[in-house]
Amino acid sequence: MSEMNRKWYSGMTRTEDWWAVWLGSMMFLASIGSLWGLDLTGWMAKPGTWVWGAFSLDAALKPSGYENWHPFLSWLTTYLVFTSLTCLAAAAMKLDLKRFFAGWSILFVLTWVIWVIGQEAHFKVPFNEFEKYGLSWGLSLGGGFSYLLALSVGLIIGNFFKGTADFLMEAAKPEWFIKTAIVFLGIKIGIMSIEATGFITELVMTGVAATFVAYMLFWPIVYVLGRKVFRLSRDAAAVLSSGISICGVSAAIATAGAIRARPVLPVVVSILVVIFAMFELIILPGLYTAIAPNQPIVNGSALGLTVKTDGADAAAGAMLDELMRANAEANLGVVWKEGWILMASLTTKIWIDMFIGVWAFVLALVWVYKVERKAGQSRIGPMEIWHRFPKFVLGYLLVWFSYVMLASTGTETAEALNQTAAAVEGPMRNMMFMLTFVSIGVITDFSKLKGMGKLALLYAVALFGIIAPIAYGVAWIFHRGMMPPSL
Incomplete structure (x- = not known):
């Protein structure tokens, strides 16, 4: 009952979700200092392109705004700014602060070393x-190589190196890092919204169709497959259906809580979600680029429908x-603006994520009043939608909306915002993406697939035989021919 009676503000200082909001908002507010002539984000470092055999620190690393630094x-x-903020968050979330600080410092240095190496010109x-x-040669992979x-x-x-992975586990928080990066991305989307309002509107509206597909098509198909073919119990089929059809770990946990499933089920499904997300992350971007190099928005939307964790999708x-973009510039002779394909993926995924609270509430009602029908069952209040959102x-x-409103007040304001916000939506966002990639790898142990039997087999069949093909078909129907703006 204590869980059901939580206040609306519960968890605001104790969850990764909320700390993504706080960290993202802090940096956005810092960027607004430009309206008063203050550059509060120019200290942010960023990697530059360098050439093997002619390495120089000034080429490989530079400040975003403070040119004399x-x-x-x-x-x-x-390092000092982000270490202070993340350690503050770690303390609030009751993490082991010493282990977090040590792990974060190692991850931070490792991430930057990898990031700088990935910017070498041949790659x-x-x-x-x-x-x-x-x-004389090169892979032309753009920032994707990093x-x-x-x-x-x-x-x-x-x-x-599982001992090292265990040590880093306290600080390897890919969901937190990627959610913070997505908040930073709100600035980028704000800039893009001003540049191409009609395109943004069309992309957002088609997200409604994607949401309908995820909840009304994927979920019942996988549920019926699990029940009729794989003979899973109701709770196992429901938790796995939510995990693979909607938004991965969050959906599995929310569904398990809503229907009071056995505690082991969301754990097992979460492991499957994370491990299979790695296969999707490794395979799908290159595959989509190869099979449809001239359908960028289709590919982005298909990813949003197929990849089931926020971290892996982003x-x-x-x-x-x-x-x-690298392929289009090299082979199609067109230079697409950065971020639009990513936005197609995230817009679809965010629409799906937004309604998991509603879906968990619906499933809770179905289980309480139809499946279980137990006398004295705790009532499920509408506040659960808020807590699971x-x-x-x-x-x-x-x-996103704050940036648009501020930038719309005048050309001078927009130019001032662009100057300092660039450090947040560019280097800060990309650094969080890099931290996410390293952390996802650190927490992924492929050996955990052993012993999962029918659940793992069902997950694989549903993902590659149902979810991925239908997702691409839906993306093709709604986005075929849509192109991001060109430079």
């Missing part, structure tokens, strides 16, 4: 810039954005 001072300030620059950097490298290093640690969307979405929307 030494690169190392900018990086050290970045990054498109074919048409080879002459500029004196290259993400792939971060994920690879994380997976090596998580699967071959990470896969960022990787897809980089790979497709993903709070980082509020931060994302708040930052």
Whole structure:
């Protein structure tokens, strides 16, 4: 009953969801200082493109705004600011602060080393810039190589250096990092909304159809498959159906709580969600780029429907954005603006996420009044919708709409905002993406798939035989021919 009687403000200082809102909002408010002539975000470090054999710190690392600062001072300030904020959050969330600080520091340094390596010109620059950097060959993967490298290093640690992975586990929080990055992304979406209002409106509205598909099509198909073919119990089929059809770990946990499922079920389904998300993250961005290089928005939306965790979806969307833009510049002769493909993926996913609280409430009612029908069963109050609603979405929307309202007041205001907000929506957001990739790898142990039997088999069949094909078909119907703006 104590869980059911929580206040509306419960968890505001104790959950990753809320701390994503607080961290994202803090940096957004800092960026607004430009309206009074204050650059409060120019200390943020960012990596630059460099060439093997001609490495220089000034080329590989630089401040976002404070041009007179030494690169190392900018990086050290970045570390100190984010370490202070994340440790404050860790203390509020009752994490082991000493272990978090040590793990965070290692992850931070490792992430930046990987990020700088990933910016080497042979990995990054498109074919048409080879002459500029004196290259005779290159992979032309854009920023996508940094993400792939971060994920690879994380997976090596998580699967071959398990002692190290256990030590880092307290600080490896991919869901928190990616949700913070998505709040930062609200600024980028605000900029994009002003540039192409009609496109944004169309993309958001088609998210309604994606939500309908996820809840009204995927869920019942997987549930019936689990019950009739795999002979799962009602609670096992329901928890797995939510996990694979809606929003992964959050949906599995929310559903399990709503229907009072056995405690082991959300744990097992969460493990499956995370591990299979790694396969999707590794396979889908490259596959979609190869099979439909001229359908960027279709590919982005299909990812949002298919990948079932916020972290993996945002990470896969960022990787897809980089790979497709690099491919388009090299092979199609067009330069798409950064972020639009990622936005297609996130917009679809966020629409789906927004209604998990409502869906959990619906399932709770069905279980209480239809499936169980037990006398004296606790009543399910509407406040449960609020508690199960993903709070980082509020931060994302708040930052998005606030930026649009401020920038719409005049050209000078918009230019001032763009100057300092660039550090938040660019380097800060990308750093959180990089931390997410490393952390996802660290917490992923493929050996945990052993012994899961029917649940793992059902998950694989449903994901690759039902979810992925239908998702791509729906994305094709609603987004075919839509193109992001070009430079």
